[in-house]
Amino acid sequence: MRRSKIEERTKQMAFLKNVWYCAGFSHELDDAKLLGRKLVGEHVLIYRTESGEAVAMSNVCPHRFAPLSEGHRYGDNVSCPYHGLEFNAEGQCVRNPNGDKGTLTDLKAPRVARLKSYPLEELWGILFIWMGKPEKADTSLIPDFSMTEERPGHRTVFGFHKLDAHYELAVDNLMDRTHVQFLHPRLNLGTDFRDDFERRYSTEQIGDEIWDYHCELNAPRMPLTAILWPEAPELMEYYFDVRWNAPGHMLLDAGSVAANTDRKIGSHTPGANMVTPIDEHSCYYFWNNCRDSNLDSAEADKGLQHGITDTFANEDGRMVAMCQEMMDGETDLLSMKPLLLPSDEAAVRARRVIARKLREEAEEEAREAADNGALEAAE
Template sequence: MNFLKNAWYAAGWPDELNDGKLVGRRFLNEPVVMFRKSDGTVAAMGDRCPHRFAPLHLGRHVGDGVQCGYHGLEFGADGRCMRNPHGGGTLPNASVPTYPLAEKHGVLWIWMGDATKADESLISDSFAFVADEKRAHIKGYLHIEANYMLLVDNLMDLSHGLYLHAGSLSNRDMQDNFELKTRVEGDVISSEREQPNIEPPAIWVPALPPEAARIDYFSYNEWQKPSNVIHPVGCRRVGKPEGVDGGVSSRSAHMFTPETDTSSHYFYSNSRDYGVDSQEADARIRKMLATAFGGEDKPMIEAQQKMVGNVDLMALRPVILPSDKPAVMVRRRLAQLIAEEQRNASSEAA
């Protein structure tokens, strides 16, 4: 399968690399081990030992590198074999690939393409809220047995919320006048929905003032290449701007990274600026996310993947509804970016 290679993908959370831990994870079909060096910076390299192909993440973190747990070859953060404990210590001509890994806005980001093009300033500052200490954050991870674009589709078309999340995130009022508007700004494609003067969905009621029997609901999803979605959502007091008179909202990052052609890493971070110290709100939101994403989206999307099989969904000529417009635009734009990247790579190679 084709992926956009020259792009930053979410690879994990920075605290996963604390205490000398080695984290092994596959990205874009490549096995990778990640760790933190003694100067605090993070590093990533191929997870397959070139001796007998044991996963390096099952070894030990030594110095600024990794010792294979099987026969003890050691590899530095530059990927080169730097110690051989056998046969007099002659170093074999062996190395593993390395990958740029960045820690920015509370997320680890990996670049699986041409390392000379890996510029950390390309990681959008619109993810800065994920590390904003003035907000409360609920972070999570799901492993999904489905292609990452099925997850992007899921976020870009929240009409599924009316059915799949009928008991959790939506209510009857939302089914009327449901409409998604599409906005395009550069390479950011947004799917926007406003539903004025409706009953608040049950999940928002505990956070709203008791007199807020009706609210103006809003829900936006902004796709950022390659496969991340920022999702501000909430309730405004009727006719009032966001945050006024007890209106509440959250902002989430949904970061989808291909593991293989048919499996994905789903990193999510839900953040809020109301009830920041409320453990009750933490528990309620954590439960809601586990139900909606883990209990409702995940099984449906994994079952959908089985139906689609190992082909591109668009090749099956799906029925297109008006609410599919943002998701289809994202798929088209990403396909263009991948084609451009491949054209440039072949002209650079020529």
């Protein structure tokens, strides 16, 4: 009986809660902006306080449910766009401009009103939000994306997209390198995909972290290599290594280097690829790309920015949305018994980690509920 209850609970919880999700980028909070974003089924408000701290809280005013992101800022406070309730950076209501004395100067506020506030961490230009119980938020669980931060000798470009598909379809896409030759012919070597220089790939799981390695050896130089590394030789090694952490954090450690070297000579372009559910049928895909070559080239900036944006909007994003549509409303891929290919190993391992973690969360919740029951009975 216990078991079936946990299974039911697991099913209800469509998304992991006690994990970090990407909520966007630091630069999105410039100019005192109030950023409203639906993440993991919840409406979230994010902004930067005057002291520079990024904070996150519910974007839903408890009065009549107006989106606070449409309101105004007064210092670190946000006033609701509808009737002006004012909340501080902890989400506490601190002012009701329409108090019961009938004048605007009445500062009496409903002290009981408090917005749900979310742990928010800002690292390497990326915003990470914790959607579960705040007391469980542990910043050591944030995957390392330091190698994608803009710093001397490195230049980073950014972007994000809304995809009309369940977030796991987007993770599948990013964990898989075999689609490149079919879905992205322009990114391919400009040769027929049946061509046949050496490729190597392998998958490795270390705890709950999954690595998918892929490289092309002794491959001819691609046209777009010239943008990143004008001095590239004719014989190249291209590598794309993907590191996954639950639920949707992928480091895409990629580079174009001289063939038969130790990968040090060439252009390195690691990027953070982070997928965050909006709801059961859509998700955000946040990405950055940090290069260590041709840094001051506006052409390289633009080429990467437009190239990645275009690829996602018209190729990957379009494809995962089409797959979602062919699924006729179903969001649980595995329930549709898909064919498993050897190349799916990384994606399937990721799905298994997510499934196990969902189960663990359900068990934990059941245990806590039981403990609370015991506590209450004892009192």
